[in-house]
Amino acid sequence: MARLQILELPEGVNDDRPPFILVIDQMPTDETGFDALRRDLGTPDDLLERIGARAVLVFEDTIDIPANDTSVYLRDGEAEEQAEPQRADERAIQAEEKLKAFMEKRYAIELERRASLTDALGVDRLRDWDDIHNAASGLRKQRGTLAKAIERVNNLHRPVEHRGQVICWECSDYDFPGQTTDSPPVLYDQCATLRALDDRQKQQ
Structure with missing residues (x-):
């Protein structure tokens, strides 16, 4: 048994x-x-x-x-007491x-x-495993939210060909039907928003 x-x-x-x-x-x-x-x-x-x-x-x-x-205990009718081990x-x-x-x-x-x-x-070392799990889950959720935000920015500042140049759609205020820009054309590789976003991602 x-x-x-x-x-x-x-x-x-x-x-x-x-x-x-x-x-x-x-x-x-x-x-x-x-x-x-x-x-x-x-x-x-x-x-x-x-x-x-x-x-x-x-x-x-x-x-x-x-x-x-427990074999060292004696039980001879007297009060039990522990014997020498x-x-x-x-x-x-x-x-x-x-x-x-x-x-x-x-x-x-x-x-x-x-x-x-x-x-x-980035949490206290005295935290238990539940706290660690919650922190990791929160970080994963935060990264998912950040990834969706980055995707929206990339879609907004997308490249478009205009008069032989590749410019940033958003920074140039590109008008697709008229194929004109309401602002001075900004080359796609000079887009300040995407460059700042790229620097931030490298830092992380």
Whole structure:
């Protein structure tokens, strides 16, 4: 029968409670038992959100975490008291140390990624992933609005051939039916609006 264990991790600067990972061992190997347990636990993402763990590790073998050993308690009819912890198995200690090192490295990578994203988005590094997602969505919406505005400007300041020259339709106040300009013709490559727009896009 599957067991649920908690492996505590070193606390970080911004942790409001001790971080931990959920370790599930003795996982059923038959399909029926595995599906039943998976239905009870839910998806990994849902499980992480509900219990607040950093990760969930699943094993078919037995994983003994020394900190969770309860065999050292005595119950001889007297008041229960904790005995001196038995010497933990060396392999179990090494496994726990490897798990902790792995999670510490993963947590450091996550913090680095979050810092890189928040710097790129121009938001506080202490923001959570929901805030980062909202900032990215807002930036994407803003870029979409800007792209539509640029498209409208390009359509307005479009090139047109006039008397052997390519001029800017809007800056020259071009009159298509009469094929005349109400203002002095402005060469298309000299359009101040498009040149300013091009400089702005390069800066971004």
